Every structure is written in C-alpha cells, then in structure tokens.
Amino acid sequence: MAWTLPKHLRDVLERGLDRQVRLAVTGLSRAGKTAFLTSLINQLRHAGLDAQLELVSAVREHRLLGAQRVDQPDLSIPRFPYDEAMASLQASPAAWPTPTRGMSELRLAIKYRTRRASRHLTGEEATLTLDLIDYPGEWLLDLPMLQQDFHDWSGTMASLMTPERRAFMSTWLEKASAHTPDSVVEEQTLAELAAHYTDGLHQARRDGGFYFIQPGRFLLPGELRDAPVLQFYPLVQLEGWSREALDALPADSLYQTLKARFEHYKRHVITPFYKSYFQRFDRQVVLVDVLTALNSGPAVFNELRYTMNALMQSFNYGRNGLFSRLFTPRIDRLAIAATKADHVTPDQHDALQTLLSTLMSQPLQDMRYANIPARAFALASIRATTVKKLENVTPNALALSGRTLEDQEVLLFPGDVPSTLPDETFWARQGFSFTPFHPARHTSGALPHIRMDALLDWLLGDKWL
C-alpha cells in the first residue's frame, strides 16, 4: 500500500466491509478454552497444508491460503500464549496447556481467495481478520451479577445452598450466622468472614466440581488480592427482613457495608471487563464439558444447566446490518460444542450431541426465537486418543487407546453416554466415570482434532466466501 490508513480507521473500514470477526469463545473454567484456541490457531496456520480440514468448504476448494498472527488492536493486553501452549504439547511427556489466569488476546489475518463477483474489481485475494480473546472462565460467571442488586444476589445464593454445597461452606455459614444484617461488624472480622467464604468457594469448585461460583474474582483475584472490594459475601439468612427494612438500615450496618462493596465490585470490576471484552462479538462458540459434569453427579449436572442458562443471557444476539456491525455488533451465529469428544468412542458422539442439546435447551429455544442459527457439535480440540476395534472380544466393540492422567497406557471402553439425563435410581446404582486422558505427544504438523473443521465452517464459512 502506498499510503497507510491510521490503524483505527482501517479497523472501521474492515468492519464495514465485513472483513473482521470477533469470536467469543465462551466456556466455564476447565471447559477447554485454551486448548480450543490453541488448536484453532494451529489449524488455521496449517490450513491447506497438513491440517485435516476437509469439512471447511474453502479448504476443499483450495481457497484458504493460510493465517498469520498480526498486531492485536489492544496493545495493553498480553498476547495469547500460543507458543507456550504448543511447547507444553510438544514436551516429553506432553501436557495440556496451563489454565488461563488472566486476559490475553490474539489477532489472526486469514488470507483466502474470494469467490464473490466483486473479485473482478477488487482482486481475488482477500483477508479476514479474526480476533480471539482468552480469559479465565471463572470471571465469566460475574456477568449475570450485573443484572442483580445485592438483595437479589443474596437470594440467588441462598437458593443455591443445596446440602452438598452447604458441606463445603460450613465454616463460613457457621461464623456468618453470628452477625445479623443490622449489626456493626469490624473491618477485620469482615475480612476474615470473606476469607472463609472464599475458601468455601475454592473447595466447592475443586472438590465438589460445582460451577456456579460467584463472585468469580474471588477465585482468581489477580492484582485485586486483599483489596476491600473483594471482601464481601452474600447474606443468605435474610428471613424476617423485608427489603424496605434492610434499605432503611444505617450506612455502617453489615447489610449496607456489604451492599456498598457489592455495588462497587459490579461497577469497577465487572463492568469494565464486560464493556471492553464482551460487548462487541460477532460470532460465538460455547464450550461445555459435559463428560466431567456427568462424572460429578446429577446435582452438578443440573447446576451446569442453570449456569449456562444464566450465562447466555449476558450476550447480545441479533442480526447484523451495516450500521449495527459498525456501532453495536451482535452475535449473529452460534455454535455450542461438547468438548472432549475424544474421551468417548465415535459411536457415542450422537448421544453426546443430543445430551448437550438437552442441557442447553433453554438458550437454544431463545436463539431460535431470535432467529439466530445455532448448532450443536461433539468436538475435541486436541485429540488425545485413537479409536481401535477389538478383534476377539465382542464383534464391533470399540475402545480408546491413550494415556491416562496417571501416565498409564490403556485400552479402554469409556462407557456409554446417555442421550438424556438418567433418573435418580440410575445414579444410585451406577453413575458415570469417564476417564480423563493426557494428550499424545505432538511432534510436527497440525494438531489432531475431532470436528474442528465442521465448527470452523459453521462459524466462519460465510465470511470467507
């Protein structure tokens, strides 16, 4: 180019020409966001060479020329650690990429040969800019809090106190019940109570496998560690107090102190995060780790359903025209994916996909009503196992061969996936236990995957026509 536009102006021009996509990779912590992003970047960089992307129509037609990392728009955010993730997959023994602990961003320029009639005027080569953002899944759960005030939030938290969860939070519950909403509590005591609450959250997440952990920053505070803004907790015992009576309490009462901190948290922690990263998306992929939820039992599974439902309310969906694309972009296409499909045999993929659709039935209904195309996938970003057919056991029996987290080579039939959630007697009788696997050591070429290509074609296929 003989003359260069200012960067910002170029962005606007590209958006206007529909040559820029911001992809929202949504998933709770441990759902496989980092692995997904690593694989996505890897596949696109190897597109047309050795990546197995047969289901991407542009690759089939030999139109996709490849992708390169370019300068990201926001230079104050770290770059997505792609090289580190690849290094951990190539190490011996190979390991999954380390979980995300902060924000990171990456911009890919995807080059392709266009098929549009305008190619005669503007040239055949075109570039699609893809913005990817990685963030800790824990923080995502703060988004539903934006729509609540302290009273509502406390009510939600109280309704979530199932006996299983109560077991993890017992210390905090016991200590917190000593203080009534109108009492005046010292700063030091408040900090201790908040610490107990945080410990309880950590335990519920780690040992119980629970998903709906609010506030998310308590788990990964970053630079906010020990700041008073992270020292609050919900009041779960508000029986006998009306909302008016609580609102009339003096400013130094426990209720008002906690309320003030909650509001501060919302305004100064969640809102900036939401505004700068979550408002401007064009496409979305929702990653759900269904198998781990099945392992943890019906309570956790139902909570996953509740969590995903609450989460999906935080995004803008709708059709994009030229103006809305420039000023208020909305998500106009959606993929939901059950990750770790390589942890079950291929004949179970249908069931996995159906189970995912059942799990997400409420959001899917809303999408349908809003006329947003949505599709469910059974996906494995990085394939850790290979499928084998057993010769002399039962005819056509399939098994997976791979390395477990205990570093053992196994040949395993991991169990059937139910296509609907089984009833209680089944859980009491049998339950599920899907084995997690280590990734196979990656040497060269593109990462092996399951259905990343179908997902890519669904999400971006209409953009690189």
Add this chain to the structure above:
Amino acid sequence: MTDPRPPRYFEMPETDTSVHWKPPHAYDTTTPVTVWEPPASAPENGTDSALDRALARPGKRRRGLFALLAGSLAIGTAQCGVAVYEAWQYSNWFSGLWAGLGVLAAGFLARGVFKELKRLSRLRRHARLRERLEDDSAPVGTLDDLARHMGLGRDDPHLLAWQQAQADHHDERERQLLFEHHVLAPRDREARRLITRMSTETAALVAISPMTLLDMGLMAWRNVRMIDRLARLYGLELGYASRLTLCRHVLSNMAFAGASEIAVDMGAELVTMNLAEKLSSRAAQGLGSGLLSARLGLRTQRMLRPLPFREEERPRISHIRRQLWQQVKGSNEAEPR
C-alpha cells in the same frame, strides 16, 4: 339396575423400563486390535420405495407379457432343437442349418432380454438408493453402496480422494458432504458442460435445417443421446427399456413437478424469444429447441444425480441460456467452458 363400578387398582406389570448404559471397561493393553473404520456395508432393505413403485409398470400386464415371451422363446428353442436332431437323423442338412440358426437367434434374444432386465433393475436400485439418501436417515454404509453402484473403480481418482478425506470420527452426514464434493462435483461440472454443448449444437442444427421433419428427427436423436451420456456420467448404463422408463419419468416430471419453475423461467425466455424472432425466425426456432433440450438435460441430471441437489447449487436454465443465444447468433465470445 347395577351400581356403577367402584375404582379398582390393577397390578403394574413388572417391566424394567430403565435404560442401561454400559459401564467403563478397561481391556488388557495386549489385546489384539485393528484400526477401526466405519462399517462399510449396509443391510440391503427389501422394501420397495414409492418412487420404485411409480417407476414399475402395473404388475399383471407385465407378468402376462413376460410369460408369453418366455413361453414362445422356450417352445421355439425346443422345436428348433428337435428339428436339428431330426435333420441329423435323416441327413436333411438345409433344414438343420435353418433350425440351428433359429436356436442361435433364440439365444441372442434371451441374452438381450436378460440384459435389459438387468439394466432396468439397476435403474430402479439407483432410484431406491437415492431416495434412501434423500431422507437423511440412511444407514451407515449407504454411500459405499452408492460408490460401488456407480461403477467407480477401485483406483478412481475421485473415489480415492473421497476415501482419503475421511476420518474415523466422521458421521454419515459429513461423509455425504465430502462425497458430494469429491465424487459428485466433478461429474456435475462435466454434466453441465455436456448439456450446454449438446443443447447449443441442437440449437445450431435446428436453426440451419431446412425441413420440419428433419428438425423433429434431430431433436429426438440428439436428446436421447444426451440422456444416455448423462446417465453414463452418473454410472448408469441405459438399455432400451430403462431408457424408455427414464425418458417417460423425466417427461412426466417436467410436465407436472416442474410446471411452476418453468413458468418462472418462461418470463425471461419469452422476452428472449420475441427478440430473437424479430431478428430471424430460424434463429428463434433454433433457440427454442435448444432451450427445450437444455431443460430436458437439466431435468435428467437432477433425476440421475445420486444425491439430490441442494437448493442453492441446483443448476438452472439461466446459466445455459446466455451461452445458447450467443452460439445461435454466431458469436464465440462465450465459448462453453
């Protein structure tokens, strides 16, 4: 009068309605294994499809005709055989030779009938496979059946490309997508080229032919040739009877199913024709027959393609019309590619 009966509880039958899922099971790592591939062949289902029944003639008439034909063939062969024997006994050489010739003729006839029946059944099996693939619930391996049925050799480059593109986790829909791209798309392109070429040639021939009778003959001959070639492209060999069945089906399809589509096309066509007629009535005639021929070709292609076209990639007459017109008026700038 009897009292109304009181409610009564019945014993529930003891059925276990709960679903069982197989628990995980670890095998010994030394268990012999092979590389897993999706199952390759589907059980042949014997139910006739609706299209199949529509394609078949009424059974009674056909059976009577068949019995008559087979009977006369058998009796004729037997009589000729007896005649040969007698001729040998009484050294009546000439009548013997005639009888031998008769046996030979009967053999040829039988072979011809057998071949026709085989081709007809292939056409019917093709229709059945197609219908099975259309409703999206085809059992695993239908595509492999189709590939075999299309007569693709083991070393066919398109088939090889398709097989190479597959991965073990692909489901039936994904395999079908790849099949369309690797195996059918090249044939579709070829078919379109063929239709364009044949219909432009027909248009040119009709435009220069001096007699109406010759026009009719030309049209019939060339269109049959085109249908034949299209069928061969999609892996079908047409015999006399199967060609007749196909033609009949294509024509009835054009007359009924495609009526609305034709109406849409007609609008543009009428304008073109009116314009053409102003220039030359011969050219208009040629263009008209060319368009008809092209439409017949497209309809045949649509019926023969083992997987139905998706709406957006269905070939349309408008793609061909322009090339046709340019051919007729004699400019070569739009050489059919």
